[in-house]
Amino acid sequence: MHDSPNPANPFLSSKVAGRFFVGREPEIRGFENSLEALIRREPSHIYIAGVNGLGKTSCLAKLEDLARDREVLAVRVNLDQRASGHEQMKSMFETLITAADEVIELKAGAPRLMREWERGTDSVFRQSRDDRLRTDALKYDLRRLRDAVGPYVSGILVCIDLGERITSDALSALTSAVEPLPEYLIALTIRLPNDDGDPAGAGRQRLDEIAADAHRNLGASRAFGSAVGLGPFTPAQARECMLRRLEGRTISFEDALIDTIARVAERLPHRIVQYAHDVYNRAAQRGPEKASIAHFRQVFEATHRLEVGQARALRDRHASLDRHTLRELARHNGPMSPLDLAKAMHPQMPSDALEYFAAGIQGLLNRVTESSALCRKASGRFEVPDAVRRYALEICMEPE
Amino acid sequence: MSSAADMWRKRLESGEEHVVPGPLRAAMKFLLDAQIRGEGWAGYPHLPADLHVTAQVVTAARLFRHQAADVATGNAAVWIGSAFPSLDTTEDLISLLAVVEGQSDGTDTDGLRGKLAVNLGNGDPSTVLLARALLAAEHWPHVARATARPWVDRVLGRQLSDGSWSSAHLAEESVPVTAWAVRALAPWRDRREVATAADRGLTYLRSVLGKQGWTSPALTGTYVLTVVLRALATGSGQAELSEEGLDRLRLLQGPDGGWGGGPGEPSSSEHTAAAVIALAEFEAFRFVSLRLTRLTVAELQSELSELAKKQAVVNANIDAWVEERAGKILADRNRLQQRVDDLQASLKNARMIRRTVLLNLLKRSSVSAAKARRITVTGLMALLVVGMVVTWLNAIAMDRFGVVLRYGIAGVDASVTIALGYLIVRAEWRESHAVDGMAASFLMIDFIEMTDGLSARDSQELAYGLIREGAELPYDYAYRFFQEYIYRRKFPLIRMRQLDNWITAYLKADGKTRKEFLAHLRETLS
Numbered sequence: 001m002h003d004s005p006n007p008a009n010p011f012l013s014s015k016v017a018g019r020f021f022v023g024r025e026p027e028i029r030g031f032e033n034s035l036e037a038l039i040r041r042e043p044s045h046i047y048i049a050g051v052n053g054l055g056k057t058s059c060l061a062k063l064e065d066l067a068r069d070r071e072v073l074a075v076r077v078n079l080d081q082r083a084s085g086h087e088q089m090k091s092m093f094e095t096l097i098t099a100a101d102e103v104i105e106l107k108a109g110a111p112r113l114m115r116e117w118e119r120g121t122d123s124v125f126r127q128s129r130d131d132r133l134r135t136d137a138l139k140y141d142l143r144r145l146r147d148a149v150g151p152y153v154s155g156i157l158v159c160i161d162l163g164e165r166i167t168s169d170a171l172s173a174l175t176s177a178v179e180p181l182p183e184y185l186i187a188l189t190i191r192l193p194n195d196d197g198d199p200a201g202a203g204r205q206r207l208d209e210i211a212a213d214a215h216r217n218l219g220a221s222r223a224f225g226s227a228v229g230l231g232p233f234t235p236a237q238a239r240e241c242m243l244r245r246l247e248g249r250t251i252s253f254e255d256a257l258i259d260t261i262a263r264v265a266e267r268l269p270h271r272i273v274q275y276a277h278d279v280y281n282r283a284a285q286r287g288p289e290k291a292s293i294a295h296f297r298q299v300f301e302a303t304h305r306l307e308v309g310q311a312r313a314l315r316d317r318h319a320s321l322d323r324h325t326l327r328e329l330a331r332h333n334g335p336m337s338p339l340d341l342a343k344a345m346h347p348q349m350p351s352d353a354l355e356y357f358a359a360g361i362q363g364l365l366n367r368v369t370e371s372s373a374l375c376r377k378a379s380g381r382f383e384v385p386d387a388v389r390r391y392a393l394e395i396c397m398e399p400e
Numbered sequence: 401m402s403s404a405a406d407m408w409r410k411r412l413e414s415g416e417e418h419v420v421p422g423p424l425r426a427a428m429k430f431l432l433d434a435q436i437r438g439e440g441w442a443g444y445p446h447l448p449a450d451l452h453v454t455a456q457v458v459t460a461a462r463l464f465r466h467q468a469a470d471v472a473t474g475n476a477a478v479w480i481g482s483a484f485p486s487l488d489t490t491e492d493l494i495s496l497l498a499v500v501e502g503q504s505d506g507t508d509t510d511g512l513r514g515k516l517a518v519n520l521g522n523g524d525p526s527t528v529l530l531a532r533a534l535l536a537a538e539h540w541p542h543v544a545r546a547t548a549r550p551w552v553d554r555v556l557g558r559q560l561s562d563g564s565w566s567s568a569h570l571a572e573e574s575v576p577v578t579a580w581a582v583r584a585l586a587p588w589r590d591r592r593e594v595a596t597a598a599d600r601g602l603t604y605l606r607s608v609l610g611k612q613g614w615t616s617p618a619l620t621g622t623y624v625l626t627v628v629l630r631a632l633a634t635g636s637g638q639a640e641l642s643e644e645g646l647d648r649l650r651l652l653q654g655p656d657g658g659w660g661g662g663p664g665e666p667s668s669s670e671h672t673a674a675a676v677i678a679l680a681e682f683e684a685f686r687f688v689s690l691r692l693t694r695l696t697v698a699e700l701q702s703e704l705s706e707l708a709k710k711q712a713v714v715n716a717n718i719d720a721w722v723e724e725r726a727g728k729i730l731a732d733r734n735r736l737q738q739r740v741d742d743l744q745a746s747l748k749n750a751r752m753i754r755r756t757v758l759l760n761l762l763k764r765s766s767v768s769a770a771k772a773r774r775i776t777v778t779g780l781m782a783l784l785v786v787g788m789v790v791t792w793l794n795a796i797a798m799d800r801f802g803v804v805l806r807y808g809i810a811g812v813d814a815s816v817t818i819a820l821g822y823l824i825v826r827a828e829w830r831e832s833h834a835v836d837g838m839a840a841s842f843l844m845i846d847f848i849e850m851t852d853g854l855s856a857r858d859s860q861e862l863a864y865g866l867i868r869e870g871a872e873l874p875y876d877y878a879y880r881f882f883q884e885y886i887y888r889r890k891f892p893l894i895r896m897r898q899l900d901n902w903i904t905a906y907l908k909a910d911g912k913t914r915k916e917f918l919a920h921l922r923e924t925l926s
Contacts, residue, residue, distance in 0.1 A: 321443035353446035363665030
């Protein structure tokens, strides 16, 4: 957002939750089961799917932490989207070798795999000599690496972040190569372009699409038996996400502020952290104090100038009752018919008066829909499309 | 003229009657029927009474000046006093003030005004809220109105360079806010800066309305239409534009007499009140009877006719009166004018003559030089022929005649040679004399050209300065002298350059040329 970094701000390192990781209990239980299965040499590869900002990378980091607790060698791999499958696998293997060498050095005091890899055509690693991707070479190399590091670890976890970047050839080769090697567990994240309510299914579809490009080898996709579909936090998790970071701090957040941030951020972890970061900075400017909704409003107005400007313009064009109606609409998440809105505003109203009032609301919302992007109409129902616009409308329609 | 116009206006206003036209009577009935018994007004039937809606309706009802309306607003004020013991927002405060203003129910209006001032002073109110507060202060007593002065300044400070006010950084959304500001500033127009700002705002609104018309999406809806109309009601001129808007507003009135939020929408008390206020501010309730209007027009026509007759008589007498009282002065003035014209013509003529004389002088000098050259060439040719003849005769005579004759011929030969020498010397002298004369003439012409644009005083001063300093000035001294003169007189730059060039040429000329030039100059001046 807009505020400059404040090293003391607990919401600063928002990319990966790390020690502030909260919630996702079912997912963590799934990770633990997968790791136990790996140790039993019955691995079931994992994919973690979700839209941007839901904490896929944080989940991957959590999985790595859990793996390390179980003496599993956990390696994080970042793939280059522009690289070929051969280059992606070579890059992944180099990362694996580096991590394995660290373990070997720690346990046996003589790292040697990287030296061997760097011998090029004279290396025992076949990929180092090849100029194209071959499954048998990858399998051979993975086996050699397993043999080298196997005595010191209980398994090898390969975590591929931004897994949607993997080429179909690489995915096909990797899954085929590790199939006979039960010491390996692959986990990859898949970023989804939009949230259709079933992230696990959408992730599977994306994997199928990648796999289908490699000679319709859907087996490459089916190798990933454990699906983790990430959705927004629950209200309790959203709350915990903020409170965990505020532990031991001189600045605290009011309960209403926490709820408001969670609502406006649609309980998406990265947006919660971003808003909370800016609110914390605002509150810190005046010394230790309790951050309130007033701080959040300042942050919100600075961050979403366009939406707030549109809402203010709408406010200035409407009478008080119309403003009240628009505020009520903004408080509801999802489309509403004018009659539903009238009922929500005045549940005790007689039905004929309700219809009269609803006709007035219908006229108002038709006019607003025509003149402003804040409100939209579909099938005779009206809604404010997203949480940011809802909150902009809500605060601007309040009496001053 | 203005006082006469005021007199007639006052005369018509003295017979003004408060008449509510049919459509507005229907609107009033709608509003009175919509009041919740013993309370205020709600937006729509069966909704709970609302402070802001009530304030809007009370403001409109007061414009009706109807007994039933007075009772209704009184009831509403009593209800509001009990229903809203504490006020949450500044808007609540403004609405409450609008309702209780002028009621003798014991409400501490001074306290409310003070609280409003504190609220607006502490926060960052929107322009519309400030405008609403200013509208509430419109009917406050003079002393209390001083409280609102800082709000006016804040509104003024928010005006944009194009004359508009904006809700936010969205230019297309400026119309309603600008309308609010213009309307709110209207009672403060006695301050020059306020009048200027309000006029600029009005110009902006008219410009937008002129370009987009009343059907623009930004003006859709009764409420915004009424706000813009109220702003236009504060200015004069462009009546067609306002009438178009008023027609549009009238068309939105429903069959029940009320107004809804937009075309075809169910009527609500708030929108109806807003429409009534806008129409009232366009003086929809103010009428003068037809009888009084006809009478006044007839009297005006009669008076105009009398005035026209009087004016004709005055016109007829005025020339005679002028001739009588001012005839001599007029004749003297004409004579003097004629003399000035003659003198100017003479001066122009003299200048022309002077120019002609100078050009003739130059021409004469040129002719003298050419003539001298011609005589010299002819004489030389003749002497050359004579010399050749004499030389041949001498050669022949040397063999055939005696000594005496030979000496005689030699003498003639010598005479011819001397005559030839004399002619050459004389021709050279005359040519050089003619060239010197030309140089002086050129200087003179340049001088005339150069001083042509100067005043007579400057020209004469320069000329006398040149004569006074004489022809034998040392170059450096003279140059400095004239430079100082030029700069002291502060001539235009182009004239200074011309003078500088001329003086340089003059000082570079030899003493004889300068003497001749000065002689010409003296001759011209005399």
